[in-house]
Amino acid sequence: MKLIKDFIEDTYLPKMPFWLIAIAVVGVVATWVPLAFIAKARTTTSTKPPVHIFQDMDLQPRFDAQSINPIFADQRSMRPNPAGTVSRRAIIGDAHYELGFKVDDAGQPVLVQPDEEGIEATLDFYRGIPDRIDVDDVFVKRGQEQFNIYCSACHGYDGQGNGAVNKRALELVNINSTINQWTPASNIIAVNPQTGNLLYGEEEYADGKLYNTINNGIRNMKGYGQQISVKDRWSIVAYIRALQISQHASEKDLAEQSE
Structure with missing residues (x-):
């Protein structure tokens, strides 16, 4: 029994300081903050566009379909086919x-x-x-x-x-x-x-x-x-x-x- 008691006393670790425990708790809770923002973003609506990490070509300047385009004389964004254009389905057997x-x-x-x-x-x-x-x-x-x-x-x-x-x-x-x-x-x-x-x-x-x-x-x-x-x-x-x-x-x- 004395040997067991001596072994426990020799291997006993001192109690962790309170400030260290507080830092650990705050650190764990801090890791929940991003999750809270993600959950909020998925359950609420906003007038702001989503965050684009990689912009690619999503935000390039463009004219939407049916919008006015001042570049052309007829101001049409959706351009008609050039005169004489023949598509792969040009032969119209049934116009109806x-x-x-x-x-x-x-x-x-x-x-x-x-x-x-x-x-x-x-x-x-x-x-x-x-x-x-x-x-x-x-x-x-x-x-x-x-x-x-x-x-x-x-x-x-x-x-x-x-x-x-x-x-x-x-x-x-x-x-x-x-x-x-x-x-x-x-x-x-x-x-x-x-x-x-x-x-x-x-x-x-x-x-x-x-x-x-x-x-x-x-x-x-x-x-x-x-x-x-x-x-x-x-x-x-x-x-x-x-x-x-x-x-x-x-x-x-x-x-x-x-x-």
């Missing part, structure tokens, strides 16, 4: 299917001259889905899938223009009063109060025009022709028509569909 609007024998767009003065001529858009396409449940569901991927971010899954992008933009407007130029995406199931027709329905917005909008964009909306195939663009058109019907169908329409 590939373009959505009519062209003449020379391949030039056919324009509609409106009766009212002061209104610019517009493209002569086709109405209806091209004959080569079989519109069935599989085709419409494909359109729903493509719509949810490319369109719902702005237009919302229900088409009312209140997608995630719009919600975030409204948050920024409320946070920063200097941001007042946000224009929400169009409500594609809205009704024209003057005519009683859908603003973007078949009566006032031809299927070919809807296809052309998806393909080339309009106003601040960029075109998705590079991302979405021709057939998938028409599938989105078909789904939008189905979405419009679903939001405005009457009891009579539902009864006819169930028969």
Whole structure:
């Protein structure tokens, strides 16, 4: 027993000073601070851009799609093809299917001259889905899938223009009063109060025009022709028509569909 007691006394370490313990505790707690900032950054929103450690080409000066570009005489940022340009898909066998609007024998767009003065001529858009396409449940569901991927971010899954992008933009407007130029995406199931027709329905917005909008964009909306195939663009058109019907169908329409 005496040997054991002597061994313990010989190997006993002196008690650590309080100041050293305090420094150790503070050091451990300090390592939690970066984690707290990371957690805060992931759970809160901010008007400031994210921190870029490697700048790459993210912050280079540029003109956005559909914005005004003073470098060119027509002030267009999205440059048209040079005269005589022939693309890999230049041979248009079916203008209805590939373009959505009519062209003449020379391949030039056919324009509609409106009766009212002061209104610019517009493209002569086709109405209806091209004959080569079989519109069935599989085709419409494909359109729903493509719509949810490319369109719902702005237009919302229900088409009312209140997608995630719009919600975030409204948050920024409320946070920063200097941001007042946000224009929400169009409500594609809205009704024209003057005519009683859908603003973007078949009566006032031809299927070919809807296809052309998806393909080339309009106003601040960029075109998705590079991302979405021709057939998938028409599938989105078909789904939008189905979405419009679903939001405005009457009891009579539902009864006819169930028969």
